[in-house]
Amino acid sequence: RMGGAGWLRVAAAAGCAAVTCALATAMVARRVVAWRRWLRAMAVLRDVEESFATPTERLQRVVNSLAVEMFAGLASEDASKVRMLLTCVDSLPDGSEEGIYYAVDIGGTGFRFLKVQLGPGSTIINQKIERQPVKKELMEGTSEDFFNSIASTLKNFIEREGDEGRALGFTFSFPVRQFSITSGSLIRWTKEFSIEDAIGQDVAQCLNEALERNGLNLKVNALMNNTVGTLALGHYYDEDTIAAVIIGAGTNACYIERNEAITKCQCLLTNSGQTVVNVEWGSFRPPQIPLTPYDICFYNETTNYYDQGFEKMISGVYLGEIARLVFHKMAQESDVFGTDVDGLAIPFILSTPCLAAIREDDSLDLKEVGSILEEQLKIHNVPLKTRRLVQRVCDIITQRAARLAAAGIVAILQKLGRDGTLCGTTRVRSMTGVPKRSAIAIDGCLYQEYSVFREYLNEAVLEILGEEIAATVVLKVVEEGSGMGAALIAATYSSTRNNSI
Numbered sequence: 001r002m003g004g005a006g007w008l009r010v011a012a013a014a015g016c017a018a019v020t021c022a023l024a025t026a027m028v029a030r031r032v033v034a035w036r037r038w039l040r041a042m043a044v045l046r047d048v049e050e051s052f053a054t055p056t057e058r059l060q061r062v063v064n065s066l067a068v069e070m071f072a073g074l075a076s077e078d079a080s081k082v083r084m085l086l087t088c089v090d091s092l093p094d095g096s097e098e099g100i101y102y103a104v105d106i107g108g109t110g111f112r113f114l115k116v117q118l119g120p121g122s123t124i125i126n127q128k129i130e131r132q133p134v135k136k137e138l139m140e141g142t143s144e145d146f147f148n149s150i151a152s153t154l155k156n157f158i159e160r161e162g163d164e165g166r167a168l169g170f171t172f173s174f175p176v177r178q179f180s181i182t183s184g185s186l187i188r189w190t191k192e193f194s195i196e197d198a199i200g201q202d203v204a205q206c207l208n209e210a211l212e213r214n215g216l217n218l219k220v221n222a223l224m225n226n227t228v229g230t231l232a233l234g235h236y237y238d239e240d241t242i243a244a245v246i247i248g249a250g251t252n253a254c255y256i257e258r259n260e261a262i263t264k265c266q267c268l269l270t271n272s273g274q275t276v277v278n279v280e281w282g283s284f285r286p287p288q289i290p291l292t293p294y295d296i297c298f299y300n301e302t303t304n305y306y307d308q309g310f311e312k313m314i315s316g317v318y319l320g321e322i323a324r325l326v327f328h329k330m331a332q333e334s335d336v337f338g339t340d341v342d343g344l345a346i347p348f349i350l351s352t353p354c355l356a357a358i359r360e361d362d363s364l365d366l367k368e369v370g371s372i373l374e375e376q377l378k379i380h381n382v383p384l385k386t387r388r389l390v391q392r393v394c395d396i397i398t399q400r401a402a403r404l405a406a407a408g409i410v411a412i413l414q415k416l417g418r419d420g421t422l423c424g425t426t427r428v429r430s431m432t433g434v435p436k437r438s439a440i441a442i443d444g445c446l447y448q449e450y451s452v453f454r455e456y457l458n459e460a461v462l463e464i465l466g467e468e469i470a471a472t473v474v475l476k477v478v479e480e481g482s483g484m485g486a487a488l489i490a491a492t493y494s495s496t497r498n499n500s501i
């Protein structure tokens with residue numbers, strides 16, 4: 001028989017067991033909740049994986065539609081999603097240029113000032129490049145302030161460098177309708193620039209006036225898009241260079257076209273019978289690629305809303321932001337980033353170089369991913385499995401971007417009948433039917449500095465073209481192509497020589 005104390009012990013034991021049981025149940029319940037939240041984050045990931053997918057067959061259709069748009073853009077103005085702007089460049093440097101030339105390169109994230117000394121036989125004897133990041137106020141201010149700032153920095157640069165060279169190449173990396181090699185009006189801004197009063201202005205004249213205001217006795221000898229500068233430098237070293245591509249803050253391409261193919265301008269007379277066409281492929285919207293909720297959401301917060309669809313899926317101004325939007329969604333759906341996630345609500349807080357660094361972190365514990373989340377987004381102590389998730393998202397976004405850029409490159413080859421499908425003109429094929437060697441010059445930090453991006457792009461070109469044709473295509477990094485090429489074209493156009501393409 002149990003005494004009173006015995007009953008008490010039993011009751012205490014039972015109480016303990018009940019408490020332990022309740023604690024265990026609470027823990028299990030918490031784990032279930034955490035697991036469910038994790039599953040919700042995984043569901044977001046699965047959705048991103050599906051909606052960002054670019055299988056080869058879909059890419060091939062993107063190639064075909066861009067090539068069709070290119071044909072339409074050559075047939076008439078405003079008939080196409082791509083502008084196919086005529087650049088007034090019908091001569092490219094051939095390596096015989098000599099002398100000292102200056103160039104100003106206005107890109108998406110910065111200004112570059114160059115002094116280049118050219119010698120015979122494609123020799124660059126000397127080059128000096130100064131870089132200056134562009135301030136946000138200038139990107140949104142007045143045209144006068146913008147061009148004054150360029151002119152005064154150029155003046156300082158020339159004063160430091162000595163006043164020898166006279167010809168000036170001007171790379172202006174926005175859509176411009178050119179009237180001549182030395183003039184052209186800005187059609188619109190892209191890459192989040194918005195200097196309203198510059199639209200419709202002759203940008204070469206704006207720079208000339210600012211140079212005069214700053215007491216510089218210098219005028220623009222050649223105005224060009226950055227793709228055209230890149231083509232010039234590519235061609236300087238390799239005559240088989242038929243096109244150039246920029247994949248940096250923005251994206252675009254240009255290529256050498258036969259005048260007869262440019263039906264919108266039938267009386268085009270050039271010495272070479274060819275003209276460089278600036279595709280402006282950033283404004284292409286591939287109908288085969290669905291806009292994801294992240295693309296849509298982000299369209300609402302950028303200056304040119306629904307325009308520049310291709311550019312927004314590919315280029316450096318935007319990729320980091322797409323990733324931020326995915327992480328924000330994950331943070332709303334789950335607690336994978338913890339509770340202190342205000343950083344994720346700030347537009348454009350995650351830059352594309354950070355996205356690249358996250359993707360390229362190959363340490364076992366993804367240390368770099370952790371520090372970027374801490375430093376850029378102020379999210380602390382992110383567990384390893386979430387860091388893996390973050391890396392996977394950056395990978396998916398990179399892959400779609402690189403594969404779409406690859407489709408763009410193949411579309412140009414198709415337009416020129418060099419992709420093996422005979423969809424374009426067959427004239428450029430040699431008589432034996434063996435495709436010609438095609439070199440494509442590529443400039444821009446995404447392709448140059450982000451090796452994963454480069455590998456995905458190269459892989460996709462191979463995938464779309466197949467081995468045999470891909471073997472005839474050379475993708476070449478042309479560093480500082482846009483600025484150096486401007487100096488080269490200034491040299492070509494300020495000399496009396498006649499360098500046919």
Ligand code: BGC
Nearest residue numbers: 173174175190246250251252
């Ligand atoms: C512009 C192009 C430029 C490209 C790359 C785009 O936003 O419209 O003119 O070539 O960016 O910088």
